[in-house]
Amino acid sequence: MKKIVCSLFLLMALMLTACNSGPVVTRATGFAYEVVVVMDKNYWEGTAGDAVKGQLTSPVPGLPQAEPSMKVSYSQPSDFNGLLTYVRNILLVDINPNIYTKTTLASEENRWAFGQLVLTLKAPSPEVLIEYLEQHPNQITDLFVKEEMKRATEQMEETYSSVVMDVLKKNHQLSLNVPEEMVYYKDTTDFFWTTNNASTGRMDVVVYTFPYTDPNTFTPEYLVAKRDSVMKANLPGAFPGSYMATETKYFDVDYSAITVHDKYCGVMRGLWKMVGDMMGGPFVAHVRLDEKNQRVVVAEGFVYAPETDKRNFIRRIEAALYTLRLPGEYDVPEEKTK
Template sequence: MKNKRYISQFVFALLSTCMLFITSCSEGGLMGGSNLGGKSGELLIVINDEYKNSQTSETVTEIMNQYEIGLTQSEAPFSILMISRNHFSSVFRSHRNILFIDINKKFISPLVQFKKNVWTKQQNYIGVGVESPEKLLEILKLRHDNIIDFFVQAEIERFKLAYQSMPGNKVKTLVQQHLNIRLDIPEGYEINKQAPGFMWISFESNEHSQGLLIYERAYRDTMQLEKWKLLQYRDSITKAYIPGPSKGSYMTTEYIVPIQYKVGRYVNNDYTVELRGKWRVEHDFMGGPFVSYSFVDNSKKRLVTIEGYVYYPNKSKRNFVRQLQAICQSVRFVEGAK
C-alpha cells in the first residue's frame, strides 16, 4: 500500500533454526540437534513403493494440494515432494513436515497418528495406516482439514520461534507503549500511521509489502465477534486509515470471494476469531490476501484485532502470510498498563 522503500529481505536462514516435529510409526528416536530439513512450506509424502507412480499417488497429491482460502491466486498450502519408502533414508527423516503412508492389509481399522519431534527437533509428522488405496483416499478426504492445519500451524510456530529469538526494536517498543500489547515484530518494519487505538506498520521491499493493522475498541458483547460485525468494523478502519495510491482510493474487503471464519485458541490460548479473505483498493486495482485475529482483553474490557496483509502481485504469498500469522499470534497483554 505504501511506496516501496529500502530494506533487505528477512534472514530466512534464522527462521529455519526454530521449529517443531516427529517420526514414523515404528521407527524413531531423535537424531539430536535441530538439523531440520526441507524448505519452508514443503511437505514430504512417503508412500509404499508400489504406489509411488500410480493413480493413487496422483490423487493423494490432488487432495493435499487443495487451494488455500484467501490467497489471490490458486496456491496450494504446500509444495509437495513425494518419495517411495525405499528412498526414505536418514537424509529425508530430518524433513520438517512428513506424511508417512502405509497401505497394508494388516490395518483392519485405519490408523492416523499425529506426532512431533520424532527424528529431529521442530519436526511434524503424520502417519496414516490403511488396508487399501480406496480407504487411504477416504481417510485423507475426511481428515484433510486436520492434517493441513497440523502442518500449517507447525510452519507458523517455526516463524514464531525465530521471531522470539530476535532482539527488541523501536517498533516493538512503540506498539507496546501505544496499545499495551507485546508483539514479536522482526527488524525492518516501520510505523506508517498511528491514531488513538490504532497502528499501521509495514515491511516494504522492492517487490512486496507485508502490513500489520492493530486496532482496539470497547468490548460490549459477543455480537461484536460475529463475522459481519468484524468485517463491517474492519472496513470502517481501512477506509479511515489505509489510503490507496490514487486520490480517493482506500483499502476495503473483497466480498465476491469466500471469507473464512474460524474460532480457535490462537492467541494466549484464549477464544479467538480468525478471518481469512482478500482485500482490495476501492477506485484502484491493488489487492491481496489478509488474515486477522480478534480477541477480548477482559482486564481492559476491550476487543483487539491484529491483521496481516500481503501485496505481492502474481507471486507466491503463502509464506509471507504465515510470517504475518506468526507475528499476530505472538501477542501478549501488558499487565498493569492502563
C-alpha cells in the same frame, strides 16, 4: 605408533556410536511448507497416491488465486535414507493388508532431526485409505501447517522488530512480535500500522482498538463494517479519494473461532482492495477482547505481492498474530531485540 593410530580410530568409533545412540542433534532441513512423502511407488501412482497428493496440495484458504497448501516431493521407501531423513516435514504412508485392519495416523517430533515433524499413515488397502482421507479432509495438511505456524511463531519470539514492540507496549498496552524488518510505522490514538516496505512481497500489520459494547461485535458482518471504516479513515491510497476496503462482492470473508492464550479469538480472513486504485491482496486478522480495558483488539496482517505467490507471505504474517498479548499476558520482561 600403530597402537596410537588404532587407539585414535577406536576413540572416534566410540564417539560416533555415542552420538548415534544419544539425542537427536541434527537440525531439520528444507523450506517451510514443503513435505516429502514416502510411499510404495505402485500406490503412489494410483488412486491412493492421488488422494494423498490431493489433500496436501489443497488450496490455501483466503488467497485470490489457488495456491497449494504444501509443496510435495516423493521418495520410494528404498530411497528414503541419508539427507532425506532430515527433512522438516515427512509423511510415511504404509499400505499393508497383512498387518493393518484399519487406517491410523500418528505424529512424532524430532524423529531423525531436531525441529522435524513425521506423520505416519497406515492402512490395510488403498480403498480404506481413500475413505479415511475423505472422512478427515485436510487433517494431514492442517497438522503440517500448524507445525509450521508454531515454528514461525517461535522464531518471531526470538527475533522481532523491537521498534514495533516498544511502541505498542508504550502507547497501546499491547505486545506483538512482527518480522524484524518491519520498522516503518504510523501511530495514532487507536490505530497502529507498520510495514516492511518491500518492493517484492510487501507485508503490512495494523492494530486497532474500539470499545466493547455488544456481544454481536464478534460477527463477520460487524467486523467487516468496522474494518472498512477504520481502514478508510487511516489508510488512504496513492490517488486522491482512494482507500482500502474489504472485497465482498466476489469473495466471501471467512470467520472462525479459535483459542489463543486460553481465551476466545476470532479469525477473519479474506481479500482487501484499494478503491480508486488497482491494488489488492489477502488479509488475515485476529480479534480478541481486552477485558481489563473493555475494548476489542484487532491485529491484522495483509500482503501485497502481485508478482509472485502469496502463501508463505500471508502465513508468515499470520504466525505473528499468534504472538499478540493483551494486558496481563506479557508481564514477564522481554529482553530480546530485533
